[in-house]
Each structure stands twice: as structure tokens, then as C-alpha cells.
Amino acid sequence: MANYAYKDNQRKEIIYSTQAIEEDRSTAFYCPNPKCNAQLYICAIDGSKTAYFRATKRKYPHVSNCPFGNSAIEFDKTQFDESNFDYDKAIGLLFAPTSTDKTSKKSGVPGIGELQNHPPRTIRQIYSMCKSFPVNAKYGNKEIGEMILDDRSEYRYPRGCFGNKIIEAVVKDRLYDNDKRCIYLSAPMDSKKYSFVLDFSDDETYKIIRGEIYNNRDKVIIVAGQWESLGKYNSFISKINRREQVAVLKKR
Ligand SMILES: [Zn+2]
Structure with missing residues (x-):
């Protein structure tokens, strides 16, 4: 939809x-x-x-x-506060260690009786927001194409994918390496031009995400990363600190 x-x-x-x-x-x-x-x-x-x-x-x-x-991309913009959306801050929070996150939740979640909208903040919310506008449109003063690498925005990434980006990825070849605690994906979906390494900080998060992606390896995988060059052609790597950085787009 x-x-x-x-x-x-x-x-x-x-x-x-x-x-x-x-x-x-x-x-x-x-x-x-x-x-x-x-x-x-x-x-x-x-x-x-x-x-x-x-x-x-x-x-x-x-x-x-x-x-x-997929109805999972539905985004009702009237439910969110665009004026307070700061993309880099939102991505930073997805990376944040749990303790920081608790603090931010305390101040960010409206209390009982409060009906204030908040900016998109989960990876699914940010992703569906990105899919509900064309790549040259702006949300919170940032162009959609600056936030997400997908089939629509690929032309904007001729040299690769660096910095805070959400990628719309698929499983291409080898999925994971237990020794390196890494998961491998490709994006964008159609050309699979770039390779991405998800470098996990801890075993538990790694195993959970590995299982989730393995069981949905024919589906679209969304990852919020802080990407840097792997030193190999068209290959990029990001730390994955938390489960909240990865989502599977299941059929709905
Ligand atoms: Zn279509």
C-alpha cells in the first residue's frame, strides 16, 4: 500500500x-x-x-x-510530530546502550493523560515514513533520499553508503559468520550493488537477529547503521549494538 x-x-x-x-x-x-x-x-x-x-x-x-x-509501510503522518524530528538523533538513539535509552524513554514517552505526538523513532516508524514520501521530499528538513538507501534512492549513492543510513536490504549469498559475529546483506534490493556487514557487539543480539533474518531470508531486511567503508570495493560495515537497529518486513 x-x-x-x-x-x-x-x-x-x-x-x-x-x-x-x-x-x-x-x-x-x-x-x-x-x-x-x-x-x-x-x-x-x-x-x-x-x-x-x-x-x-x-x-x-x-x-x-x-x-x-506491504501494509507494514503504512505511515499516518498526522500521528507524528515532524517538527521535532532529528534524523541523526533518532538513529543515534537506536544505537544507544540500554541505560541511555531508558532515560530518553522517560523524557520522550508522554505520561498518562498526555496525547502529544512524538517524532518517528523506531526503525519501523522511520522506515515507513521514508517510504511514504518520494526521495526528493523532505521530512524534518532532511531529504528522504539522505535517510534511506533503496531502489528509489540508489542514484544518489554513486560512491557508496556512508554515515547514518537506513538500508533496505536482502540476503544475497552467505548470510552469517559465527566466528566474526557478523551478518552479511546486500542493498538496494534490485541491484544488490553494495555489500553490508552487520558487526555485532554482543552474542545475544547477534543470535536473535541471525535467527530472525535466517527465518525470513526471502524477505526485506531493514537496518539502521552508521556505515563506513570496509576497505573493500562497494562494501560497508556498521556496528549493531541493539535489536532495535534491525527489522524484517513481513507480509501483512
Ligand atoms: Zn510495487
Whole structure:
């Protein structure tokens, strides 16, 4: 399900679901994923005011694993506080040791009776936010393409993927190395151009994530990393301190 789509096959003219009107219901739009030929139609979800683009025609489905065919990417921007979103801070918190995190939770989570929205902060929230806007759009004053490496933003990463980035990855060849306590992934999904090493800080987190990814090795894996060059062509490495840095996009 997509928050936005394109009016044309060249994907130049964007239309947001909030702009699509009644008379657009029979119009086919194009999937935001440049590698997907799905034709999308505007649909209202039962019991929800929000409309989404869905591939409702059997002849033109999403390609397998297309994130825009997954309801896990739903992002209701009215539920979040964009004005206080600081991408680097949010990624930093995903890395933070548990003690720091507790402190931040104390100050960040609204108390009983408070209905204040908070900025996106879990990896799933930040990821779904990234998927609900085009890569040249901004959220919290930062362009989406600066936050995520995926099939849409690949053209912005000609020299590789450095710094705080979320990657939309897949399992390519060898998945893990127990001796090095590492997991290996490739991104973006279609070209698999870059190799990524997830370098775990502790055994417990490593085993949990390894099991989770192994059991879902045909799925899309989302990782928030602080990437640096591995010293090998097109290869990058990041520390993984916490489970919260990794998520599997399961079919929903
Ligand atoms: Zn698609």
C-alpha cells in the first residue's frame, strides 16, 4: 500500500493519496518502486479515513517483495510530530546502550493523560515514513533520499553508503559468520550493488537477529547503521549494538 504514486510510467508526476479524488478511482497509477510494474488504484480502507494506492488488478500486481505492496509501510503522518524530528538523533538513539535509552524513554514517552505526538523513532516508524514520501521530499528538513538507501534512492549513492543510513536490504549469498559475529546483506534490493556487514557487539543480539533474518531470508531486511567503508570495493560495515537497529518486513 502506497501513500503516493505516479501518474506516468516515467514517474515524473507524483500524486499523493490525499490528493486523489473520487473520480480518480478508475485511473491506474504507477508504483513508487521504479522496479515494479504494478498498476495502482486509489482505495479507502474500511474504517479508516485514509486512502491508499493498492494494486487491485490481478494482471498488474506488485513484484515480489515490493515494499509498496506491504501494509507494514503504512505511515499516518498526522500521528507524528515532524517538527521535532532529528534524523541523526533518532538513529543515534537506536544505537544507544540500554541505560541511555531508558532515560530518553522517560523524557520522550508522554505520561498518562498526555496525547502529544512524538517524532518517528523506531526503525519501523522511520522506515515507513521514508517510504511514504518520494526521495526528493523532505521530512524534518532532511531529504528522504539522505535517510534511506533503496531502489528509489540508489542514484544518489554513486560512491557508496556512508554515515547514518537506513538500508533496505536482502540476503544475497552467505548470510552469517559465527566466528566474526557478523551478518552479511546486500542493498538496494534490485541491484544488490553494495555489500553490508552487520558487526555485532554482543552474542545475544547477534543470535536473535541471525535467527530472525535466517527465518525470513526471502524477505526485506531493514537496518539502521552508521556505515563506513570496509576497505573493500562497494562494501560497508556498521556496528549493531541493539535489536532495535534491525527489522524484517513481513507480509501483512
Ligand atoms: Zn510495487
